[in-house]
Amino acid sequence: MAQSDHSDLHSRHYPVDEDMALQRRVWRFERVGWYTLVLLIGLTLAGLFSRGPLSNAERHSADGQLRVEYQRFMRNGASDALIIHLQGKPGEPIEVAINGQLLQGFNVEMLQPQPLKASTAGEGVRLWLLSDTDGRAALHVTLRSDGVGRFATRVTSASGASVQLSQFIYP
Amino acid sequence: MDSVLRAAAIYLVLMVLFKIAGRRSLAELTTFDLVLLMVIGEATQQALLGDDFSLTNALLVIATLITIDIGLSLLKQRSRWFSRVLDGGPTIVVEQGQLLHERLKRARLDEGDILEAARSAQGIVEISQIKFAILERNGKLSVIPYE
Structure with missing residues:
Protein backbone atom coordinates (compact mmCIF):
# COMPACT_ATOMS: atom_id res chain seq x y z
CA MET A 1 0.00 0.00 0.00
CA ALA A 2 1.25 3.45 -0.92
CA GLN A 3 -0.04 5.07 2.26
CA SER A 4 1.31 2.42 4.59
CA ASP A 5 4.02 4.75 5.86
CA HIS A 6 1.73 7.71 6.42
CA SER A 7 2.54 9.08 9.87
CA ASP A 8 -1.18 9.20 10.74
CA LEU A 9 -1.13 5.44 10.77
CA HIS A 10 1.75 4.96 13.20
CA SER A 11 0.88 3.75 16.70
CA ARG A 12 0.68 6.33 19.48
CA HIS A 13 1.40 5.47 23.09
CA TYR A 14 0.01 8.56 24.80
CA PRO A 15 -2.71 9.17 26.03
CA VAL A 16 -3.74 5.65 25.09
CA ASP A 17 -1.72 2.68 23.96
CA GLU A 18 -2.62 1.89 20.37
CA ASP A 19 -2.07 -1.12 18.18
CA MET A 20 -2.38 0.37 14.73
CA ALA A 21 -1.37 -2.84 12.95
CA LEU A 22 -4.40 -4.54 14.46
CA GLN A 23 -6.63 -1.51 13.92
CA ARG A 24 -5.72 -1.44 10.26
CA ARG A 25 -6.59 -5.12 9.99
CA VAL A 26 -9.96 -4.28 11.59
CA TRP A 27 -10.52 -1.49 9.05
CA ARG A 28 -9.54 -3.83 6.21
CA PHE A 29 -11.99 -6.41 7.57
CA GLU A 30 -14.76 -3.78 7.59
CA ARG A 31 -13.96 -2.86 4.01
CA VAL A 32 -13.82 -6.45 2.74
CA GLY A 33 -16.98 -7.17 4.73
CA TRP A 34 -18.77 -4.32 3.01
CA TYR A 35 -17.85 -5.65 -0.44
CA THR A 36 -18.95 -9.12 0.66
CA LEU A 37 -22.34 -7.81 1.79
CA VAL A 38 -22.87 -6.01 -1.52
CA LEU A 39 -21.94 -9.21 -3.36
CA LEU A 40 -24.31 -11.20 -1.15
CA ILE A 41 -27.19 -8.86 -1.95
CA GLY A 42 -26.34 -9.06 -5.66
CA LEU A 43 -26.39 -12.85 -5.54
CA THR A 44 -29.66 -12.81 -3.63
CA LEU A 45 -31.23 -10.60 -6.29
CA ALA A 46 -29.88 -12.98 -8.92
CA GLY A 47 -31.63 -15.84 -7.13
CA LEU A 48 -28.84 -17.85 -5.54
CA PHE A 49 -30.97 -18.13 -2.42
CA SER A 50 -34.24 -19.11 -4.11
CA ARG A 51 -36.62 -17.16 -6.37
CA GLY A 52 -34.68 -15.44 -9.09
CA PRO A 53 -33.14 -16.09 -12.49
CA LEU A 54 -30.49 -18.43 -11.06
CA SER A 55 -33.08 -20.44 -9.17
CA ASN A 56 -36.00 -20.73 -11.61
CA ALA A 57 -35.49 -23.88 -13.62
CA GLU A 58 -37.36 -25.92 -16.18
CA ARG A 59 -36.67 -29.44 -17.44
CA HIS A 60 -38.15 -31.19 -20.50
CA SER A 61 -38.14 -34.87 -21.25
CA ALA A 62 -36.49 -35.81 -24.55
CA ASP A 63 -39.85 -36.37 -26.30
CA GLY A 64 -41.43 -33.21 -24.89
CA GLN A 65 -44.26 -35.13 -23.21
CA LEU A 66 -43.22 -34.04 -19.77
CA ARG A 67 -42.09 -30.66 -18.53
CA VAL A 68 -41.30 -29.68 -14.94
CA GLU A 69 -40.90 -26.15 -13.58
CA TYR A 70 -39.14 -25.97 -10.23
CA GLN A 71 -36.82 -23.95 -7.99
CA ARG A 72 -33.17 -25.07 -7.89
CA PHE A 73 -32.66 -23.42 -4.51
CA MET A 74 -35.11 -23.45 -1.66
CA ARG A 75 -35.01 -22.58 2.02
CA ASN A 76 -35.89 -24.74 4.97
CA GLY A 77 -39.39 -23.89 6.16
CA ALA A 78 -40.40 -21.89 3.09
CA SER A 79 -42.88 -23.14 0.54
CA ASP A 80 -42.59 -23.02 -3.21
CA ALA A 81 -44.32 -24.43 -6.26
CA LEU A 82 -43.36 -27.32 -8.50
CA ILE A 83 -45.38 -27.55 -11.71
CA ILE A 84 -45.55 -30.74 -13.77
CA HIS A 85 -46.89 -30.37 -17.33
CA LEU A 86 -47.93 -33.57 -19.07
CA GLN A 87 -49.10 -34.38 -22.57
CA GLY A 88 -51.36 -37.41 -23.11
CA LYS A 89 -54.49 -38.45 -25.00
CA PRO A 90 -57.53 -36.14 -24.72
CA GLY A 91 -59.92 -36.99 -21.93
CA GLU A 92 -57.88 -39.90 -20.64
CA PRO A 93 -56.14 -40.16 -17.31
CA ILE A 94 -52.39 -39.53 -17.43
CA GLU A 95 -50.16 -41.39 -15.07
CA VAL A 96 -47.17 -39.72 -13.47
CA ALA A 97 -44.77 -41.02 -10.86
CA ILE A 98 -42.64 -38.90 -8.52
CA ASN A 99 -39.68 -40.79 -7.15
CA GLY A 100 -36.50 -40.09 -5.31
CA GLN A 101 -35.84 -37.85 -2.37
CA LEU A 102 -38.67 -35.36 -2.89
CA LEU A 103 -40.82 -36.84 -0.14
CA GLN A 104 -37.89 -36.87 2.28
CA GLY A 105 -36.86 -33.28 1.73
CA PHE A 106 -40.27 -31.70 1.39
CA ASN A 107 -43.79 -31.79 2.76
CA VAL A 108 -46.34 -31.79 -0.02
CA GLU A 109 -48.77 -29.16 1.18
CA MET A 110 -51.15 -29.08 -1.73
CA LEU A 111 -51.79 -30.81 -5.05
CA GLN A 112 -53.84 -28.91 -7.57
CA PRO A 113 -55.91 -30.13 -9.30
CA GLN A 114 -56.67 -33.10 -7.08
CA PRO A 115 -55.45 -36.28 -8.81
CA LEU A 116 -58.07 -38.90 -9.77
CA LYS A 117 -56.25 -41.41 -7.64
CA ALA A 118 -52.90 -41.81 -5.99
CA SER A 119 -50.83 -44.75 -4.88
CA THR A 120 -47.43 -45.39 -3.45
CA ALA A 121 -44.77 -46.43 -5.94
CA GLY A 122 -41.63 -47.68 -4.28
CA GLU A 123 -40.34 -44.75 -2.27
CA GLY A 124 -42.46 -42.25 -4.17
CA VAL A 125 -46.01 -41.68 -5.29
CA ARG A 126 -47.92 -42.43 -8.47
CA LEU A 127 -50.73 -40.07 -9.48
CA TRP A 128 -53.40 -40.16 -12.16
CA LEU A 129 -54.56 -36.88 -13.64
CA LEU A 130 -57.41 -36.16 -16.00
CA SER A 131 -56.23 -34.39 -19.14
CA ASP A 132 -58.14 -31.61 -20.90
CA THR A 133 -59.61 -31.75 -24.41
CA ASP A 134 -56.16 -31.17 -25.91
CA GLY A 135 -54.65 -33.98 -23.88
CA ARG A 136 -52.72 -31.65 -21.61
CA ALA A 137 -52.58 -31.79 -17.87
CA ALA A 138 -50.73 -29.66 -15.35
CA LEU A 139 -50.17 -30.55 -11.73
CA HIS A 140 -49.30 -27.77 -9.29
CA VAL A 141 -47.50 -29.07 -6.24
CA THR A 142 -46.90 -26.78 -3.27
CA LEU A 143 -43.83 -27.96 -1.38
CA ARG A 144 -42.68 -26.89 2.04
CA SER A 145 -38.96 -27.54 2.45
CA ASP A 146 -38.31 -29.71 5.42
CA GLY A 147 -34.75 -30.99 5.04
CA VAL A 148 -31.38 -29.38 4.44
CA GLY A 149 -29.06 -30.23 1.57
CA ARG A 150 -29.38 -31.63 -1.91
CA PHE A 151 -32.40 -33.67 -2.95
CA ALA A 152 -32.65 -35.49 -6.28
CA THR A 153 -36.07 -36.30 -7.68
CA ARG A 154 -37.22 -38.21 -10.75
CA VAL A 155 -40.56 -37.50 -12.40
CA THR A 156 -41.69 -40.21 -14.82
CA SER A 157 -44.79 -40.42 -16.99
CA ALA A 158 -46.41 -43.67 -18.09
CA SER A 159 -45.16 -43.12 -21.66
CA GLY A 160 -41.64 -43.50 -20.34
CA ALA A 161 -40.74 -39.80 -20.51
CA SER A 162 -38.64 -38.93 -17.52
CA VAL A 163 -37.07 -35.85 -15.98
CA GLN A 164 -34.41 -35.75 -13.32
CA LEU A 165 -34.22 -32.70 -11.08
CA SER A 166 -31.99 -31.69 -8.26
CA GLN A 167 -32.90 -29.17 -5.60
CA PHE A 168 -30.87 -27.66 -2.82
CA ILE A 169 -32.42 -26.58 0.46
CA TYR A 170 -30.65 -23.94 2.56
CA PRO A 171 -30.90 -24.23 6.33
CA MET B 1 -30.05 -29.95 19.53
CA GLY B 88 -10.49 -3.59 19.20
CA GLY B 89 -8.67 -0.79 20.94
CA PRO B 90 -9.07 2.97 21.26
CA THR B 91 -7.94 5.07 18.31
CA ILE B 92 -6.70 8.65 18.53
CA VAL B 93 -8.29 10.81 15.85
CA VAL B 94 -7.23 14.33 16.94
CA GLU B 95 -3.74 14.94 18.29
CA GLN B 96 -2.61 18.36 19.60
CA GLY B 97 -5.33 20.19 17.69
CA GLN B 98 -4.59 18.37 14.44
CA LEU B 99 -7.00 16.01 12.69
CA LEU B 100 -5.47 12.68 11.72
CA HIS B 101 -7.13 12.52 8.32
CA GLU B 102 -6.03 9.03 7.28
CA ARG B 103 -7.52 7.59 10.45
CA LEU B 104 -10.75 9.56 10.14
CA LYS B 105 -11.21 8.35 6.59
CA ARG B 106 -10.80 4.72 7.53
CA ALA B 107 -13.00 5.02 10.59
CA ARG B 108 -15.70 6.66 8.40
CA LEU B 109 -15.70 9.81 10.55
CA ASP B 110 -15.45 13.46 9.61
CA GLU B 111 -14.69 16.75 11.30
CA GLY B 112 -18.40 17.30 12.00
CA ASP B 113 -18.63 14.15 14.13
CA ILE B 114 -15.69 15.26 16.24
CA LEU B 115 -16.99 18.79 16.68
CA GLU B 116 -20.38 17.41 17.66
CA ALA B 117 -18.81 15.28 20.39
CA ALA B 118 -16.63 18.24 21.46
CA ARG B 119 -19.62 20.55 21.77
CA SER B 120 -21.80 18.16 23.70
CA ALA B 121 -19.09 16.91 26.06
CA GLN B 122 -16.78 19.86 26.58
CA GLY B 123 -18.44 22.94 25.07
CA ILE B 124 -15.59 23.20 22.58
CA VAL B 125 -16.29 24.68 19.16
CA GLU B 126 -12.94 24.43 17.34
CA ILE B 127 -10.64 21.55 16.52
CA SER B 128 -7.62 23.64 17.58
CA GLN B 129 -8.93 23.68 21.17
CA ILE B 130 -8.87 19.89 21.32
CA LYS B 131 -5.77 18.25 22.70
CA PHE B 132 -6.90 14.70 22.00
CA ALA B 133 -10.02 13.14 20.56
CA ILE B 134 -10.19 9.39 20.94
CA LEU B 135 -12.53 6.97 19.26
CA GLU B 136 -13.27 4.50 22.03
CA ARG B 137 -13.93 0.78 21.71
CA ASN B 138 -17.67 1.27 22.13
CA GLY B 139 -17.74 3.79 19.26
CA LYS B 140 -18.10 6.91 21.41
CA LEU B 141 -15.75 9.87 20.94
CA SER B 142 -13.87 11.14 24.00
CA VAL B 143 -12.66 14.72 23.77
CA ILE B 144 -9.82 16.02 25.93
CA PRO B 145 -9.34 19.81 25.77
CA TYR B 146 -6.14 21.79 26.40
CA GLU B 147 -5.81 22.72 30.07
Whole structure:
Protein backbone atom coordinates (compact mmCIF):
# COMPACT_ATOMS: atom_id res chain seq x y z
CA MET A 1 0.00 0.00 0.00
CA ALA A 2 1.25 3.45 -0.92
CA GLN A 3 -0.04 5.07 2.26
CA SER A 4 1.31 2.42 4.59
CA ASP A 5 4.02 4.75 5.86
CA HIS A 6 1.73 7.71 6.42
CA SER A 7 2.54 9.08 9.87
CA ASP A 8 -1.18 9.20 10.74
CA LEU A 9 -1.13 5.44 10.77
CA HIS A 10 1.75 4.96 13.20
CA SER A 11 0.88 3.75 16.70
CA ARG A 12 0.68 6.33 19.48
CA HIS A 13 1.40 5.47 23.09
CA TYR A 14 0.01 8.56 24.80
CA PRO A 15 -2.71 9.17 26.03
CA VAL A 16 -3.74 5.65 25.09
CA ASP A 17 -1.72 2.68 23.96
CA GLU A 18 -2.62 1.89 20.37
CA ASP A 19 -2.07 -1.12 18.18
CA MET A 20 -2.38 0.37 14.73
CA ALA A 21 -1.37 -2.84 12.95
CA LEU A 22 -4.40 -4.54 14.46
CA GLN A 23 -6.63 -1.51 13.92
CA ARG A 24 -5.72 -1.44 10.26
CA ARG A 25 -6.59 -5.12 9.99
CA VAL A 26 -9.96 -4.28 11.59
CA TRP A 27 -10.52 -1.49 9.05
CA ARG A 28 -9.54 -3.83 6.21
CA PHE A 29 -11.99 -6.41 7.57
CA GLU A 30 -14.76 -3.78 7.59
CA ARG A 31 -13.96 -2.86 4.01
CA VAL A 32 -13.82 -6.45 2.74
CA GLY A 33 -16.98 -7.17 4.73
CA TRP A 34 -18.77 -4.32 3.01
CA TYR A 35 -17.85 -5.65 -0.44
CA THR A 36 -18.95 -9.12 0.66
CA LEU A 37 -22.34 -7.81 1.79
CA VAL A 38 -22.87 -6.01 -1.52
CA LEU A 39 -21.94 -9.21 -3.36
CA LEU A 40 -24.31 -11.20 -1.15
CA ILE A 41 -27.19 -8.86 -1.95
CA GLY A 42 -26.34 -9.06 -5.66
CA LEU A 43 -26.39 -12.85 -5.54
CA THR A 44 -29.66 -12.81 -3.63
CA LEU A 45 -31.23 -10.60 -6.29
CA ALA A 46 -29.88 -12.98 -8.92
CA GLY A 47 -31.63 -15.84 -7.13
CA LEU A 48 -28.84 -17.85 -5.54
CA PHE A 49 -30.97 -18.13 -2.42
CA SER A 50 -34.24 -19.11 -4.11
CA ARG A 51 -36.62 -17.16 -6.37
CA GLY A 52 -34.68 -15.44 -9.09
CA PRO A 53 -33.14 -16.09 -12.49
CA LEU A 54 -30.49 -18.43 -11.06
CA SER A 55 -33.08 -20.44 -9.17
CA ASN A 56 -36.00 -20.73 -11.61
CA ALA A 57 -35.49 -23.88 -13.62
CA GLU A 58 -37.36 -25.92 -16.18
CA ARG A 59 -36.67 -29.44 -17.44
CA HIS A 60 -38.15 -31.19 -20.50
CA SER A 61 -38.14 -34.87 -21.25
CA ALA A 62 -36.49 -35.81 -24.55
CA ASP A 63 -39.85 -36.37 -26.30
CA GLY A 64 -41.43 -33.21 -24.89
CA GLN A 65 -44.26 -35.13 -23.21
CA LEU A 66 -43.22 -34.04 -19.77
CA ARG A 67 -42.09 -30.66 -18.53
CA VAL A 68 -41.30 -29.68 -14.94
CA GLU A 69 -40.90 -26.15 -13.58
CA TYR A 70 -39.14 -25.97 -10.23
CA GLN A 71 -36.82 -23.95 -7.99
CA ARG A 72 -33.17 -25.07 -7.89
CA PHE A 73 -32.66 -23.42 -4.51
CA MET A 74 -35.11 -23.45 -1.66
CA ARG A 75 -35.01 -22.58 2.02
CA ASN A 76 -35.89 -24.74 4.97
CA GLY A 77 -39.39 -23.89 6.16
CA ALA A 78 -40.40 -21.89 3.09
CA SER A 79 -42.88 -23.14 0.54
CA ASP A 80 -42.59 -23.02 -3.21
CA ALA A 81 -44.32 -24.43 -6.26
CA LEU A 82 -43.36 -27.32 -8.50
CA ILE A 83 -45.38 -27.55 -11.71
CA ILE A 84 -45.55 -30.74 -13.77
CA HIS A 85 -46.89 -30.37 -17.33
CA LEU A 86 -47.93 -33.57 -19.07
CA GLN A 87 -49.10 -34.38 -22.57
CA GLY A 88 -51.36 -37.41 -23.11
CA LYS A 89 -54.49 -38.45 -25.00
CA PRO A 90 -57.53 -36.14 -24.72
CA GLY A 91 -59.92 -36.99 -21.93
CA GLU A 92 -57.88 -39.90 -20.64
CA PRO A 93 -56.14 -40.16 -17.31
CA ILE A 94 -52.39 -39.53 -17.43
CA GLU A 95 -50.16 -41.39 -15.07
CA VAL A 96 -47.17 -39.72 -13.47
CA ALA A 97 -44.77 -41.02 -10.86
CA ILE A 98 -42.64 -38.90 -8.52
CA ASN A 99 -39.68 -40.79 -7.15
CA GLY A 100 -36.50 -40.09 -5.31
CA GLN A 101 -35.84 -37.85 -2.37
CA LEU A 102 -38.67 -35.36 -2.89
CA LEU A 103 -40.82 -36.84 -0.14
CA GLN A 104 -37.89 -36.87 2.28
CA GLY A 105 -36.86 -33.28 1.73
CA PHE A 106 -40.27 -31.70 1.39
CA ASN A 107 -43.79 -31.79 2.76
CA VAL A 108 -46.34 -31.79 -0.02
CA GLU A 109 -48.77 -29.16 1.18
CA MET A 110 -51.15 -29.08 -1.73
CA LEU A 111 -51.79 -30.81 -5.05
CA GLN A 112 -53.84 -28.91 -7.57
CA PRO A 113 -55.91 -30.13 -9.30
CA GLN A 114 -56.67 -33.10 -7.08
CA PRO A 115 -55.45 -36.28 -8.81
CA LEU A 116 -58.07 -38.90 -9.77
CA LYS A 117 -56.25 -41.41 -7.64
CA ALA A 118 -52.90 -41.81 -5.99
CA SER A 119 -50.83 -44.75 -4.88
CA THR A 120 -47.43 -45.39 -3.45
CA ALA A 121 -44.77 -46.43 -5.94
CA GLY A 122 -41.63 -47.68 -4.28
CA GLU A 123 -40.34 -44.75 -2.27
CA GLY A 124 -42.46 -42.25 -4.17
CA VAL A 125 -46.01 -41.68 -5.29
CA ARG A 126 -47.92 -42.43 -8.47
CA LEU A 127 -50.73 -40.07 -9.48
CA TRP A 128 -53.40 -40.16 -12.16
CA LEU A 129 -54.56 -36.88 -13.64
CA LEU A 130 -57.41 -36.16 -16.00
CA SER A 131 -56.23 -34.39 -19.14
CA ASP A 132 -58.14 -31.61 -20.90
CA THR A 133 -59.61 -31.75 -24.41
CA ASP A 134 -56.16 -31.17 -25.91
CA GLY A 135 -54.65 -33.98 -23.88
CA ARG A 136 -52.72 -31.65 -21.61
CA ALA A 137 -52.58 -31.79 -17.87
CA ALA A 138 -50.73 -29.66 -15.35
CA LEU A 139 -50.17 -30.55 -11.73
CA HIS A 140 -49.30 -27.77 -9.29
CA VAL A 141 -47.50 -29.07 -6.24
CA THR A 142 -46.90 -26.78 -3.27
CA LEU A 143 -43.83 -27.96 -1.38
CA ARG A 144 -42.68 -26.89 2.04
CA SER A 145 -38.96 -27.54 2.45
CA ASP A 146 -38.31 -29.71 5.42
CA GLY A 147 -34.75 -30.99 5.04
CA VAL A 148 -31.38 -29.38 4.44
CA GLY A 149 -29.06 -30.23 1.57
CA ARG A 150 -29.38 -31.63 -1.91
CA PHE A 151 -32.40 -33.67 -2.95
CA ALA A 152 -32.65 -35.49 -6.28
CA THR A 153 -36.07 -36.30 -7.68
CA ARG A 154 -37.22 -38.21 -10.75
CA VAL A 155 -40.56 -37.50 -12.40
CA THR A 156 -41.69 -40.21 -14.82
CA SER A 157 -44.79 -40.42 -16.99
CA ALA A 158 -46.41 -43.67 -18.09
CA SER A 159 -45.16 -43.12 -21.66
CA GLY A 160 -41.64 -43.50 -20.34
CA ALA A 161 -40.74 -39.80 -20.51
CA SER A 162 -38.64 -38.93 -17.52
CA VAL A 163 -37.07 -35.85 -15.98
CA GLN A 164 -34.41 -35.75 -13.32
CA LEU A 165 -34.22 -32.70 -11.08
CA SER A 166 -31.99 -31.69 -8.26
CA GLN A 167 -32.90 -29.17 -5.60
CA PHE A 168 -30.87 -27.66 -2.82
CA ILE A 169 -32.42 -26.58 0.46
CA TYR A 170 -30.65 -23.94 2.56
CA PRO A 171 -30.90 -24.23 6.33
CA MET B 1 -30.05 -29.95 19.53
CA ASP B 2 -31.10 -27.45 16.90
CA SER B 3 -32.02 -24.81 19.50
CA VAL B 4 -28.35 -24.61 20.46
CA LEU B 5 -27.15 -24.66 16.85
CA ARG B 6 -29.62 -21.98 15.82
CA ALA B 7 -28.68 -19.68 18.70
CA ALA B 8 -24.95 -20.20 18.10
CA ALA B 9 -25.30 -19.54 14.36
CA ILE B 10 -27.32 -16.37 14.94
CA TYR B 11 -24.86 -15.16 17.58
CA LEU B 12 -21.94 -15.69 15.20
CA VAL B 13 -23.67 -14.11 12.19
CA LEU B 14 -24.79 -11.06 14.17
CA MET B 15 -21.32 -10.64 15.65
CA VAL B 16 -19.65 -10.74 12.23
CA LEU B 17 -22.25 -8.37 10.72
CA PHE B 18 -21.89 -5.83 13.51
CA LYS B 19 -18.09 -6.07 13.25
CA ILE B 20 -18.43 -5.25 9.55
CA ALA B 21 -20.74 -2.36 10.39
CA GLY B 22 -18.04 -0.99 12.68
CA ARG B 23 -18.08 0.34 16.22
CA ARG B 24 -19.59 3.67 15.28
CA SER B 25 -22.69 2.30 13.58
CA LEU B 26 -24.88 1.95 16.65
CA ALA B 27 -22.92 4.04 19.14
CA GLU B 28 -25.00 7.18 18.88
CA LEU B 29 -28.47 5.76 18.62
CA THR B 30 -30.68 7.91 16.41
CA THR B 31 -34.42 7.33 16.14
CA PHE B 32 -33.86 5.49 12.91
CA ASP B 33 -31.14 3.29 14.41
CA LEU B 34 -33.61 2.27 17.09
CA VAL B 35 -36.18 1.30 14.47
CA LEU B 36 -33.48 -0.57 12.55
CA LEU B 37 -32.52 -2.51 15.66
CA MET B 38 -36.13 -3.51 16.25
CA VAL B 39 -36.51 -4.68 12.65
CA ILE B 40 -33.31 -6.72 12.94
CA GLY B 41 -34.73 -8.25 16.12
CA GLU B 42 -37.94 -9.20 14.33
CA ALA B 43 -36.04 -10.77 11.44
CA THR B 44 -33.85 -12.72 13.85
CA GLN B 45 -36.70 -14.04 15.96
CA GLN B 46 -38.03 -16.51 13.39
CA ALA B 47 -34.61 -17.93 12.66
CA LEU B 48 -33.88 -18.28 16.37
CA LEU B 49 -37.07 -20.13 17.27
CA GLY B 50 -37.97 -21.90 14.03
CA ASP B 51 -41.51 -23.24 14.26
CA ASP B 52 -41.13 -24.27 17.87
CA PHE B 53 -42.73 -21.66 20.10
CA SER B 54 -42.52 -23.73 23.27
CA LEU B 55 -41.32 -22.36 26.58
CA THR B 56 -38.55 -24.97 26.59
CA ASN B 57 -37.20 -23.83 23.24
CA ALA B 58 -37.20 -20.18 24.32
CA LEU B 59 -35.35 -21.11 27.51
CA LEU B 60 -32.78 -23.19 25.63
CA VAL B 61 -32.15 -20.44 23.07
CA ILE B 62 -31.73 -17.75 25.75
CA ALA B 63 -29.51 -20.05 27.83
CA THR B 64 -27.31 -20.73 24.79
CA LEU B 65 -26.95 -17.04 23.95
CA ILE B 66 -25.99 -16.13 27.51
CA THR B 67 -23.60 -19.09 27.76
CA ILE B 68 -21.79 -18.02 24.59
CA ASP B 69 -21.63 -14.46 25.89
CA ILE B 70 -20.15 -15.50 29.23
CA GLY B 71 -17.77 -17.91 27.47
CA LEU B 72 -16.46 -15.16 25.22
CA SER B 73 -16.00 -12.74 28.11
CA LEU B 74 -14.01 -15.42 29.98
CA LEU B 75 -11.85 -15.96 26.91
CA LYS B 76 -11.29 -12.21 26.61
CA GLN B 77 -10.21 -12.10 30.24
CA ARG B 78 -7.68 -14.89 29.68
CA SER B 79 -6.23 -13.69 26.40
CA ARG B 80 -5.34 -10.08 25.73
CA TRP B 81 -4.94 -10.87 22.05
CA PHE B 82 -8.45 -12.32 21.84
CA SER B 83 -9.88 -9.31 23.62
CA ARG B 84 -8.11 -6.95 21.22
CA VAL B 85 -9.39 -8.83 18.19
CA LEU B 86 -12.98 -8.93 19.43
CA ASP B 87 -13.27 -5.49 20.96
CA GLY B 88 -10.49 -3.59 19.20
CA GLY B 89 -8.67 -0.79 20.94
CA PRO B 90 -9.07 2.97 21.26
CA THR B 91 -7.94 5.07 18.31
CA ILE B 92 -6.70 8.65 18.53
CA VAL B 93 -8.29 10.81 15.85
CA VAL B 94 -7.23 14.33 16.94
CA GLU B 95 -3.74 14.94 18.29
CA GLN B 96 -2.61 18.36 19.60
CA GLY B 97 -5.33 20.19 17.69
CA GLN B 98 -4.59 18.37 14.44
CA LEU B 99 -7.00 16.01 12.69
CA LEU B 100 -5.47 12.68 11.72
CA HIS B 101 -7.13 12.52 8.32
CA GLU B 102 -6.03 9.03 7.28
CA ARG B 103 -7.52 7.59 10.45
CA LEU B 104 -10.75 9.56 10.14
CA LYS B 105 -11.21 8.35 6.59
CA ARG B 106 -10.80 4.72 7.53
CA ALA B 107 -13.00 5.02 10.59
CA ARG B 108 -15.70 6.66 8.40
CA LEU B 109 -15.70 9.81 10.55
CA ASP B 110 -15.45 13.46 9.61
CA GLU B 111 -14.69 16.75 11.30
CA GLY B 112 -18.40 17.30 12.00
CA ASP B 113 -18.63 14.15 14.13
CA ILE B 114 -15.69 15.26 16.24
CA LEU B 115 -16.99 18.79 16.68
CA GLU B 116 -20.38 17.41 17.66
CA ALA B 117 -18.81 15.28 20.39
CA ALA B 118 -16.63 18.24 21.46
CA ARG B 119 -19.62 20.55 21.77
CA SER B 120 -21.80 18.16 23.70
CA ALA B 121 -19.09 16.91 26.06
CA GLN B 122 -16.78 19.86 26.58
CA GLY B 123 -18.44 22.94 25.07
CA ILE B 124 -15.59 23.20 22.58
CA VAL B 125 -16.29 24.68 19.16
CA GLU B 126 -12.94 24.43 17.34
CA ILE B 127 -10.64 21.55 16.52
CA SER B 128 -7.62 23.64 17.58
CA GLN B 129 -8.93 23.68 21.17
CA ILE B 130 -8.87 19.89 21.32
CA LYS B 131 -5.77 18.25 22.70
CA PHE B 132 -6.90 14.70 22.00
CA ALA B 133 -10.02 13.14 20.56
CA ILE B 134 -10.19 9.39 20.94
CA LEU B 135 -12.53 6.97 19.26
CA GLU B 136 -13.27 4.50 22.03
CA ARG B 137 -13.93 0.78 21.71
CA ASN B 138 -17.67 1.27 22.13
CA GLY B 139 -17.74 3.79 19.26
CA LYS B 140 -18.10 6.91 21.41
CA LEU B 141 -15.75 9.87 20.94
CA SER B 142 -13.87 11.14 24.00
CA VAL B 143 -12.66 14.72 23.77
CA ILE B 144 -9.82 16.02 25.93
CA PRO B 145 -9.34 19.81 25.77
CA TYR B 146 -6.14 21.79 26.40
CA GLU B 147 -5.81 22.72 30.07
